[in-house]
Amino acid sequence: MSETWIILGATSSMARAFIRDLAQQGARLLLAGRDMADLGALAQDCRLRGAAAAEAIAFDARKPKGFGAIIDRVAQFDGTLNAAVFVGSMPDQAEIDADPGLIDGTITDSFTGPARFLQMLAPVMEARGKGVIVGVGSVAGDRGRIGNYVYGAAKAGFATYLSGLRNRMGRKGVHVMTVKPGPVDTAMTWGLGRMPFMTDPETVSRDILKGVRKRRNVVYTAGIWRIVMAVIRSIPEPIFKKLSV
Amino acid sequence: MRWKSADYTGWGRALGATGQLARPERQSALTALVADAPAPAIGNCRSYGDACLNDGGNAIDMTRLDRFVEFDADSGVLHVEAGITLGEIARIMAPRGWLPAVMPGTGFATVGGAIANDVHGKNHHGAGSFGQHVQAITLVGPKGARRITLKSDPGLFRATVGGLGQTGVIVSAEMQLARCKGDIVTLTERRVANLDEFLGLLDRSEATYTVGWVDATARGDALGRGILEEAETGAGLVPPTRPSKSVPFNAPGFALSAPVVKLFNAAYLRRVPERGRTVVKPINEFFFPLDRIHNWNRLYGKRGFHQFQCVVPLAEAAALKEMLMRISDAGMASPLAVLKRMGPGRAGYMSFPMEGYTLAVDFRNRDAATRLIGQLEDLTAQAGGRIYLAKDSLSGAARVRAMYPEYEKWATEVARADPKGALATDLVRRLGLRDKA
Numbered sequence: 001m002s003e004t005w006i007i008l009g010a011t012s013s014m015a016r017a018f019i020r021d022l023a024q025q026g027a028r029l030l031l032a033g034r035d036m037a038d039l040g041a042l043a044q045d046c047r048l049r050g051a052a053a054a055e056a057i058a059f060d061a062r063k064p065k066g067f068g069a070i071i072d073r074v075a076q077f078d079g080t081l082n083a084a085v086f087v088g089s090m091p092d093q094a095e096i097d098a099d100p101g102l103i104d105g106t107i108t109d110s111f112t113g114p115a116r117f118l119q120m121l122a123p124v125m126e127a128r129g130k131g132v133i134v135g136v137g138s139v140a141g142d143r144g145r146i147g148n149y150v151y152g153a154a155k156a157g158f159a160t161y162l163s164g165l166r167n168r169m170g171r172k173g174v175h176v177m178t179v180k181p182g183p184v185d186t187a188m189t190w191g192l193g194r195m196p197f198m199t200d201p202e203t204v205s206r207d208i209l210k211g212v213r214k215r216r217n218v219v220y221t222a223g224i225w226r227i228v229m230a231v232i233r234s235i236p237e238p239i240f241k242k243l244s245v
Numbered sequence: 246m247r248w249k250s251a252d253y254t255g256w257g258r259a260l261g262a263t264g265q266l267a268r269p270e271r272q273s274a275l276t277a278l279v280a281d282a283p284a285p286a287i288g289n290c291r292s293y294g295d296a297c298l299n300d301g302g303n304a305i306d307m308t309r310l311d312r313f314v315e316f317d318a319d320s321g322v323l324h325v326e327a328g329i330t331l332g333e334i335a336r337i338m339a340p341r342g343w344l345p346a347v348m349p350g351t352g353f354a355t356v357g358g359a360i361a362n363d364v365h366g367k368n369h370h371g372a373g374s375f376g377q378h379v380q381a382i383t384l385v386g387p388k389g390a391r392r393i394t395l396k397s398d399p400g401l402f403r404a405t406v407g408g409l410g411q412t413g414v415i416v417s418a419e420m421q422l423a424r425c426k427g428d429i430v431t432l433t434e435r436r437v438a439n440l441d442e443f444l445g446l447l448d449r450s451e452a453t454y455t456v457g458w459v460d461a462t463a464r465g466d467a468l469g470r471g472i473l474e475e476a477e478t479g480a481g482l483v484p485p486t487r488p489s490k491s492v493p494f495n496a497p498g499f500a501l502s503a504p505v506v507k508l509f510n511a512a513y514l515r516r517v518p519e520r521g522r523t524v525v526k527p528i529n530e531f532f533f534p535l536d537r538i539h540n541w542n543r544l545y546g547k548r549g550f551h552q553f554q555c556v557v558p559l560a561e562a563a564a565l566k567e568m569l570m571r572i573s574d575a576g577m578a579s580p581l582a583v584l585k586r587m588g589p590g591r592a593g594y595m596s597f598p599m600e601g602y603t604l605a606v607d608f609r610n611r612d613a614a615t616r617l618i619g620q621l622e623d624l625t626a627q628a629g630g631r632i633y634l635a636k637d638s639l640s641g642a643a644r645v646r647a648m649y650p651e652y653e654k655w656a657t658e659v660a661r662a663d664p665k666g667a668l669a670t671d672l673v674r675r676l677g678l679r680d681k682a
Contacts, residue, residue, distance in 0.1 A: 013270060013309070024337075038271045041312055048313035049337055187270050187309075191249035 002052075004077040006030040006070070006121075008059055008114055009087030011038045013186030014136065017201035018084065018208055023051035028077060032059035032070060033087075061087050061113025062105065067120055075124050083121060084134040084208075085114045090151045090188055103150050110154035115161045122165065126172040132212050133169065133176045135162040139220070142180070142229045146244050166217060177211055178218045179204075182225040197222050246278050248303065257293040258542055258549030259610040260638050262300035262671060270309040272326075272416065278305065279385045279414055283667040286414040288328060288355030292362060293552045294638030295671035296409055305414060307357055313337075314417060321422040322380060327357030327415045332533060339428035339528055344478065346378040346423040350583075352533040357415040362635040363407030363596040365587065367454040367476070367532070373590020374598050376406030378421045384413030386662065403651075404658030407593030409634065409673060412662040427480030430454070430531040435521030436514060440469025440569060444562055444602065447586040453477050454531070456585050460510040461569065461578035461606055462503070469569050471584065472517050476531055486527050491539035495547040501609055503576040510580055545609050550579070551638050553618045554605035556587055556598065557630035564628035565602055568621050572606060575617050579607040594651035594658075597633045605636065615639060634672065642677035652678075 005022055009015055010031035019029060023046035031039050031046070031054060039056035046054035057070055074081060088110035096102045118133060125131050140148055141155030159178055166176035181204055183195035199222040211219035220226040232245060246267045254261040267284075269275040284303035291297075298304075307328035315324040321343055325334065331345050332352020338344060349364040358364075363376040372378075381394045382405055391413070395402045405412045433452075437443045443457055452475035459471040499505065535541050542549065557564050565584075572578050582605065589600040608614035618639055625632055631648035632640055646652050659679065666679055673679050 011271070016270075035271065035273070037273060041272065041314070044314060045312035048316050187268070190268055191247040 002028070002079040003082060004028040004030065004074070004079060005082045005084060006032060006074050008032050008061075008083070008085045008117065010042060010056075011035050012086045013188070014181070014184055014201045014204050015084070015086035016042065018086075018205040019046060020049055021205050021209060023047075023049040023054065026050055026052050028052045029054040030057055030070075030074060030077075031055065032057045034058070034060050059117075061109045061117075064113065064116050067117050070117075071120050071124060074121065080131050081125055081128055082132045082134075083118065083125070084136070085118065086136050087114050088136070088138075088151075088155070090148065093146075093148050093150065096150050106150050107154045107157070110151065111157040111161070115158065118161075118165060122169065125174045126169065129173040131174050133162075133165065133174065134179060134208055134212065135159075135176065136179045136181065137162070139180050139182050139225050139229050143232055143240070175212075175215050177208075177216060179208055179211070180218065180220050180225065180229075182220070182222055182228075197224050197228070246274060253290060253298070254549070255294050255297055255638065256291050256542055257551055257610070257638055258545070258547075259551055260295045260298060260549075260671065262295070262298035264299055264301060265303045266306050267303070268306040268309055272310070275305070275310060275414070275416060276385055276390065280387050280389070283387050283414075283663075285410050285668045285670050286327070286357060288358040289330065289353045291351050291354045291358060292635040294634075294636065295675060296362065296635055297358075298671040299669070300671050307355060307414075307416075310416065311355075315419075321424065322419055323422050324417060324419040325356055326417045327360075328355050330355055331359060332529065332536065335428075335528060335532070338422060339425060342425060342427070343422040344425045344528070345375075346372055346421060347375040348532045349375070350533065350535070352529060352536050356418050356420075357410075360406055360415055360418060361408060361410045363591060363593050363598070364635065365590075365598050367456045367474075367585070369590060369598060370450075370455065370586050370588040371453060372423070373588060374407075374592050374596055376592025376596065377590055378423075379406060379418050379592070380421060381419040382406075382415055383417045384662075385416050386413045390416065400654065400658050401662060403593050404595075404655045404662070405593070407591070407596035408655060408659065409595065409678070410670065411659040411668050411673060411679070413668070425478040425528075427478065428528050429479055429481045429483050430476040430526055430528050431479050431523060432474060432476040432526055432531055433521065433523045434517045435473050436517050436519060437469075437471050437473050439467055440562075440566055443469055443471060443473065443584060444565075444586075446473050447584070447602070450475055450586075456583060458513075459569070459582040459584045459604075460514055461572050461582035462507045462510050462576070464570075464573045468566065468573065469584075470514065471582075472514065474531075478528060479525075481525055483525055483527055486530055486537065489537045489539055492541055492543040494543065496544045498546055498609075500544060500546070501579050506578060506580055513580065545579070545607070548610040550607050550609050551614060551618060552581075552605060552607050552636040553621050554603060554633040554636040555621065555625040555630050556601045556603040556633075557625060557628040558599065558601040561628035561630065562602065564624050564630070565604060568604060568624050571617065571620055571624075575613065577608050577614055577617060579609065581605075581607040594655035595634070595649055597631065597635070599631065601630065603633075605633075634676075637672070640676065642680075645676050645678070
């Protein structure tokens with residue numbers, strides 16, 4: 001397989017499982033994130049698992065000045081280019097209530113940072129006329145809830161952005177897929193208590209790969225969340241505003 | 246690092262713990278964690294008793310530190326993080342012609358756990374224990390990381406291999422893999438009429454991988470009857486393993502009652518034709534037969550089970566016969582009973598193996614089983630054998646010290662490596678292994 005994947009937020013638990021599956025398929029991998037030591041270890045892990053190539057590259061959603069260099073590096077690879085975005089941050093809602101300034105960072109990490117990057121990458125991928133963009137949102141973006149509405153708002157914004165990008169890129173042969181995980185057993189959710197329909201990073205990865213193969217537009221993982229969120233979205237606002245779901 | 250309150254158990258589910266777990270995903274997080282709050286490391290909790298438990302305290306879940314670090318394709322030396330499972334290593338490396346030199350009965354065991362219990366496999370008579378193939382271990386303590394080898398720190402190395410995690414958190418290991426021809430095995434199965442024939446066949450077997458399944462319900466002339474399995478790895482094409490099934494809930498008590506087990510065992514024996522047979526299988530089906538049924542430990546009901554495993558010297562076959570007689574007379578055995586001849590190979594002060602015969606039997610957790618296991622331990626002690634701490638959930642301090650002649654050396658190294666006892670586990674406390682003698 002002479003496919004290249006650029007992964008944003010490659011050190012996240014979910015990304016790591018996905019990257020390993022790609023490595024085993026023999027993909028070329030560009031692993032982007034902030035923790036260079038961990039990215040280096042991950043790249044080496046991928047090479048030993050079968051990746052044709054794996055290199056670590058610095059990416060910080062809050063430092064768009066660095067985006068250009070990454071795009072240039074991506075463009076040097078020939079063949080099919082693909083991108084997957086796993087970045088995001090989820091401060092506790094109570095922390096945000098105490099320090100509203102945290103909103104900016106949350107929106108940048110989960111929405112505007114990756115959107116700006118994809119906007120820069122779009123022409124490169126359009127020119128190739130093929131490839132896939134996987135954007136990881138969250139079920140939290142499907143409706144604003146008392147528990148984490150800032151994170152939800154960022155993910156909702158990102159989902160809307162992806163929907164528009166899909167509309168644009170689809171005309172040029174590039175497929176854009178939105179992934180909406182429910183709770184996943186990652187470092188982010190560790191110790192936050194029992195959560196309904198929790199799944200693990202390996203399952204999310206399998207669902208993403210299956211979605212890519214079938215050219216799905218929006219994938220929920222675990223699949224039950226499509227139904228759960230349909231129900232939650234259908235609750236009339238006068239009732240919903242009194243609930244704490 | 247966030248901590249999670251959790252109830253967790255050993256694989257036998259007879260013993261459990263409540264405590265705080267951390268699960269670092271990066272080396273930097275682990276180092277910071279250990280510097281701040283050292284705690285015992287646990288992997289996939291495949292030890293049966295309480296070796297992986299710290300009730301009322303903290304533990305570090307290592308399963309997300311599971312990366313390949315380095316592989317030398319010429320020498321076959323593999324460096325991995327300690328949380329990777331042996332099944333995963335086999336899955337990735339076997340198609341390239343390499344396997345872990347020693348593989349225990351479950352592929353879910355992590356490398357860290359395999360070292361801390363110096364595990365053995367179906368090739369112990371030839372290849373020795375897991376720790377004998379480990380060339381270097383990186384331990385993390387409050388003062389940071391330290392790479393040790395048998396040469397650089399002989400005492401500490403021997404106290405770490407088979408050392409129940411008491412010398413520091415094992416974060417990575419470099420080990421010699423073994424060449425294999427491919428990812429299938431050629432397996433020859435034959436019926437064995439009784440214990441004497443069994444021991445004779447085990448003594449004469451020249452296969453790389455050998456293990457015996459025993460029908461522990463058989464009595465009289467058939468005492469110790471079973472199936473001998475002998476296997477070699479090879480290259481070939483077989484259908485991949487079907488997706489594993491799962492036991493969704495605790496089975497009721499009668500699921501493994503005496504008449505059910507008797508019927509099952511008789512049928513299981515007849516599965517193999519009278520004249521024996523040779524079959525070809527994917528390696529994982531041979532090495533990790535029970536991994537195909539997730540949570541099979543639930544078959545023993547919510548009270549769980551105990552596994553008794555001992556090894557007795559070659560000359561003590563009579564003790565083995567006595568044990569099997571007591572087990573079949575009591576009518577308490579489960580279908581899982583395994584007999585194997587071990588070589589002398591062991592790598593640590595507290596390693597289980599010794600040259601002799603090892604017998605492992607599962608018992609549903611009930612008072613009568615506890616008493617029976619006590620008797621089996623007596624017989625083991627009288628025969629000059631020992632019990633396996635990775636399986637133990639019932640034994641006592643005096644007995645275990647007597648069975649492990651190098652205990653004092655281990656205790657000295659451990660006291661130096663972890664003077665405050667921050668790494669103590671329930672097993673270590675139950676057996677008083679960290680108490681001053």
